Amino acid sequence: MNDQEKHWLVREKTIRLxxxxxxAMLFLLVMADFFIHAHPYFQIxxxxxxxxxxxxxxxxxxxxxxxxxxxxxxxxxxxxxNE
Amino acid sequence: xxxxxxxxxxxxxxxxxxxxxxxxxxxPILTLGLPLLTLYLVWSLPNGTFSTVPMLDYxxxxxxSDSLSRLFATVFSIMTFGGSLFALKQKRVLELASxxxxxxxxxxxxxxxxxxSLFIFWEIMAVASTLVVLSAGGKRSYQISMRYFLIHVFGGxxxxxxxxxxxxxxxxxxxxxxxxxxxxxxxxxxxxxxxxAAPPLSAWLSDAxxxxxxxxxxxxxxFTTKAAVYVLLRxxxxxxxxxxxxxxxxxxxxxxxxxxxxxxRILAYSIVNQVGFMVxxxxxxxxxxxxxxxxxxxxxxxxxxxxxxxxxxxxxxTGRRKCTxxxxxxQSMPLTAICSIIGALSISSFPLTSGxxxxxxxxxxxxxxxxxxxxxxxxxxxxxxxxxxxxxxxxFVFFQKDSGLRPSDPPWSMRLAMIxxxxxxxxxxxxxxxxxxxxPYEVTYVPYTVTHVVQMLQLLLFSGFAFFIMLPLMKRxxxxxxxxxxxxRRFFALxxxxxxxxxxxxxxxxxxxxxxxxxxxxxxxxxxxxxxSSLLSRDHPAGSMVIWVTVLLAIYLLMSxxx
Numbered sequence: 200m201n202d203q204e205k206h207w208l209v210r211e212k213t214i215r216l217x218x219x220x221x222x223a224m225l226f227l228l229v230m231a232d233f234f235i236h237a238h239p240y241f242q243i244x245x246x247x248x249x250x251x252x253x254x255x256x257x258x259x260x261x262x263x264x265x266x267x268x269x270x271x272x273x274x275x276x277x278x279x280x281n282e
Numbered sequence: 283x284x285x286x287x288x289x290x291x292x293x294x295x296x297x298x299x300x301x302x303x304x305x306x307x308x309x310p311i312l313t314l315g316l317p318l319l320t321l322y323l324v325w326s327l328p329n330g331t332f333s334t335v336p337m338l339d340y341x342x343x344x345x346x347s348d349s350l351s352r353l354f355a356t357v358f359s360i361m362t363f364g365g366s367l368f369a370l371k372q373k374r375v376l377e378l379a380s381x382x383x384x385x386x387x388x389x390x391x392x393x394x395x396x397x398x399s400l401f402i403f404w405e406i407m408a409v410a411s412t413l414v415v416l417s418a419g420g421k422r423s424y425q426i427s428m429r430y431f432l433i434h435v436f437g438g439x440x441x442x443x444x445x446x447x448x449x450x451x452x453x454x455x456x457x458x459x460x461x462x463x464x465x466x467x468x469x470x471x472x473x474x475x476x477x478x479a480a481p482p483l484s485a486w487l488s489d490a491x492x493x494x495x496x497x498x499x500x501x502x503x504x505f506t507t508k509a510a511v512y513v514l515l516r517x518x519x520x521x522x523x524x525x526x527x528x529x530x531x532x533x534x535x536x537x538x539x540x541x542x543x544x545x546x547r548i549l550a551y552s553i554v555n556q557v558g559f560m561v562x563x564x565x566x567x568x569x570x571x572x573x574x575x576x577x578x579x580x581x582x583x584x585x586x587x588x589x590x591x592x593x594x595x596x597x598x599x600t601g602r603r604k605c606t607x608x609x610x611x612x613q614s615m616p617l618t619a620i621c622s623i624i625g626a627l628s629i630s631s632f633p634l635t636s637g638x639x640x641x642x643x644x645x646x647x648x649x650x651x652x653x654x655x656x657x658x659x660x661x662x663x664x665x666x667x668x669x670x671x672x673x674x675x676x677x678f679v680f681f682q683k684d685s686g687l688r689p690s691d692p693p694w695s696m697r698l699a700m701i702x703x704x705x706x707x708x709x710x711x712x713x714x715x716x717x718x719x720x721x722p723y724e725v726t727y728v729p730y731t732v733t734h735v736v737q738m739l740q741l742l743l744f745s746g747f748a749f750f751i752m753l754p755l756m757k758r759x760x761x762x763x764x765x766x767x768x769x770x771r772r773f774f775a776l777x778x779x780x781x782x783x784x785x786x787x788x789x790x791x792x793x794x795x796x797x798x799x800x801x802x803x804x805x806x807x808x809x810x811x812x813x814x815s816s817l818l819s820r821d822h823p824a825g826s827m828v829i830w831v832t833v834l835l836a837i838y839l840l841m842s843x844x845x
Contacts (some may be wrong), residue, residue: 206613209684225747228740235733240649240657250661250740257662258669258748261533262755265540272764273541276604279762279771 225251287333289344289393290323290355291403294362294386298379310370313378317363320389324355331395340455343395350576350722354392354512357580358385360706361504361587368591368699369497371598371692380413381501388505392512396455397445397470400513404441404477408434411506418495429767430490433476433483441473460517471518478510478561479554480527481534485767487554488538492546492603496594499546503553503590504583511560511579520567525656528565531558532663539670540756541763543605545679546593549586552629552671555663556582562660563644566651569723574643576721581636581710585628588703589675592622595696596679599689605758609682617691619680621700628707630672630742631664636710638738639717639729646727664738665745672742673749678758 207213229248239245244253297316301309333344362385372378387410390403408431416427448466449455460467479487491502518524535555542548556578563575595618596611597603612619624635631637641664648657691697710717718725749756 205684208612209610209681221743221747225743228736228743231736232740235736237733237737240652241654244661248740250737251744253661254665254741254744255748258665258745259752261536261662261666261669262540262748262752265537266755268537269541269761269763273759273761274764276543276760276762278764 287345288323289333289390290320290327290359291386291389291393293320293323294382294389295406298382298386301379301382302375309375309378313366313370313382314363316382317359317366317385320362320386321356321359324352324359324389327352334395337398340396340398342399342455344390344399345393346395346457347393348722349720350512350516351392353576353580353720353722354508355389356720357583358389358392358505358508361385361501361583364584364587364699364703365497365500365504367702368500368594368696370695372495372497374417374419374495377414377417377495377498380410380417381498384410384414384501384505388509391509394457397448397457398455400457401438401442401445404473404509405438407506407509408438411502414498414502415490415494418493418498423493426490426493429771430486433486437473437476437483439473440469440476444469444471444473457516459519462518462521462523471521474510474513474517475527477506478514478557479507479531480561481530482766484531484534484554485765488547488550488765489767491550491553492544496598500587500590500594503549503586507553507557508579508583511557511564511575514561514564515572515575519564519572522565524561524565525653526565528558528560528562529656529659529663531555531561532659533666534558536663536666536670538763538765539674541761543758543761544603545596545605545608545675546590546603548605548671548675549589549593552667552675553586555667555670556586556629559641559644559660559663562656563647566644566647566653566656568647568651570650570727571644571647573718573721573723573725573727574640574647577640577643577717578637580717580720581628581640581707584703584706584710585625585636588621588625588700588707589629589671591696591700591703592618592625593675593679595692595700596689598692598696600687602687604760605678605682606760608679608685608687610680610684611687611689612680614688615680615691617697618700619676621704622676622680624704624707626672626676628711630668631738632672632711632742633730633735633738634708634711636707636717638711639714640710642729642734642738643727661741665741665748668742668745669749673746674756677749 203210229251232247237245237249243249293316297312301312304312327345327347329348331343331346335342335344362382365381366378369378369381384407387403387406391400391407394400394403412427412431412434415430416423444466446466448460448464448470451464451466460470462468462471476483487507491499494502514524531554535551535553535558539548539551539555542551560575560578560582563571563578593603595615596608599615600608600611602608628635628637631641645657645660645664648660714729718727
């Protein structure tokens with residue numbers, strides 16, 4: 200399918216724009232940490248950009264953990280079919 | 283009998299038996315009207331205990347009304363109304379009738395004032411929900427509903443053992459806050475936890491719910507697990523063990539949902555995840571935590587119902603359920619896609635949606651109690667919810683790739699139900715004070731502070747960022763992930779099969795040995811008797827016959843002389 204015939208939301212140009220806009224938004228959000236009064240409950244959660252890197256690190260580890268568990272426990276979806 | 287003597291749940295249960303016999307024209311009016319009537323009855327009940335019935339030596343209290351039971355009964359009624367609107371196109375009357383009994387008994391559970399009436403409604407709920415699964419039809423639904431039923435009967439038995447032992451211990455049937463420190467209370471807790479889909483018996487949920495019909499799954503998502511959350515709230519607040527169980531459920535749900543390909547099973551695992559947040563909150567047990575749990579149960583029922591409605595709409599319009607078959611549907615189902623995104627944002631606690639104002643109370647309670655590790659895990663899990671449900675579900679169903687499918691949005695009744703629930707999700711997020719006013723304790727929590735909003739946005743958007751950079755690793759495959767149910771569906775089955783094979787072999791060998799011994803014994807006897815004229819011989823010479831006849835005749839002759 201020609202790029203122009205696609206729905207505007209899935210055209211390559213839009214997707215490129217979304218990526219750029221998204222990354223700009225992430226940057227602005229981290230910068231917002233300069234302006235807010237963090238009131239940390241513990242200690243590390245008051246450091247600069249904590250919620251950003253914490254989310255990134257934990258999410259990547261969850262995906263990797265799931266992937267590893269999948270190697271062990273994944274089966275074809277017809278596994279139980281002969282019951 | 284006054285209005286306050288009529289248990290509100292009974293309206294739905296009685297209605298369930300009227301629905302099948304009324305005509306096509308009256309049925310939709312009843313299916314929409316009865317939940318509204320129930321809601322009215324729930325709200326017209328003053329606080330207190332009503333509708334007591336003596337049974338043997340005890341009094342059953344069918345209605346014990348306070349703010350907590352009213353909150354749950356309210357959301358159950360709203361769910362029944364919204365779900366019935368969504369299910370207007372459902373032609374199977376069995377499903378509809380079962381749903382009404384199911385919803386009515388769930389409301390019965392939240393109003394039950396004593397352990398015995400609680401147990402009665404608990405068991406009705408188990409039977410009715412099994413019928414909802416069964417009514418999808420076919421051999422597969424039959425097998426799944428039987429597995430589902432067995433687990434719930436097992437849970438019910440544990441509960442019954444616990445209740446009886448507790449009554450013997452305390453001499454009272456009252457359902458009040460307990461601690462899991464006696465035989466009875468431990469069994470009661472185990473019975474409750476099985477319905478909350480706690481480990482190890484949690485696989486019944488992801489096994490059964492995705493196999494219900496497009497509308498059945500919407501109802502199933504609401505009642506069983508949330509009725510369990512309610513009884514935990516009332517029965518075991520502050521039981522520390524629940525924190526561990528809850529945190530386990532949270533991460534179990536995330537990890538399994540990440541691996542899943544069936545769109546409704548993704549949502550089923552995410553129910554376990556969300557109930558995990560609630561169970562953790564019950565374990566923390568402060569007023570803030572318990573308020574948070576009650577609020578989260580309320581918002582969760584609505585947004586999870588909405589998510590399953592959008593999945594049900596896709597299933598209804600395309601007949602497909604696997605992410606690998608779906609994708610690109612936003613082009614022809616824009617309304618369903620938007621409603622699904624609203625549900626997904628709510629489950630992820632996005633600011634201005636219902637999840638934001640409820641879930642954050644639970645993590646706030648963890649912070650207030652200085653539960654450091656729990657708080658960090660809840661934060662990681664909040665990011666993980668966006669990952670496994672908030673983005674994954676809408677992305678793989680409505681975007682991802684162009685599957686070539688161009689179904690339109692579902693019929694008006696289904697669209698209307700989704701719009702209604704999406705509006706509630708946004709409404710609760712924007713005006714949290716109405717929900718807060720219904721909570722069991724006074725709320726001093728302020729969800730919307732600049733700091734909280736910025737931190738939550740950072741958490742969620744960076745989780746989204748992680749999703750898209752990890753996208754190659756998330757590619758859907760035609761697989762399932764083995765769960766604990768493997769032990770009873772495969773391991774024990776195999777073990778029993780092996781065991782019986784061995785038993786049959788030993789049995790066969792024993793019979794063989796006996797038969798050959800018998801055989802040789804008989805042939806020995808035969809050999810001994812093979813010659814002519816021995817006792818068991820086959821052959822006797824004609825001469826011996828003649829002798830014997832002569833002997834007989836001689837005796838006869840002799841007798842005639844004597845006579």
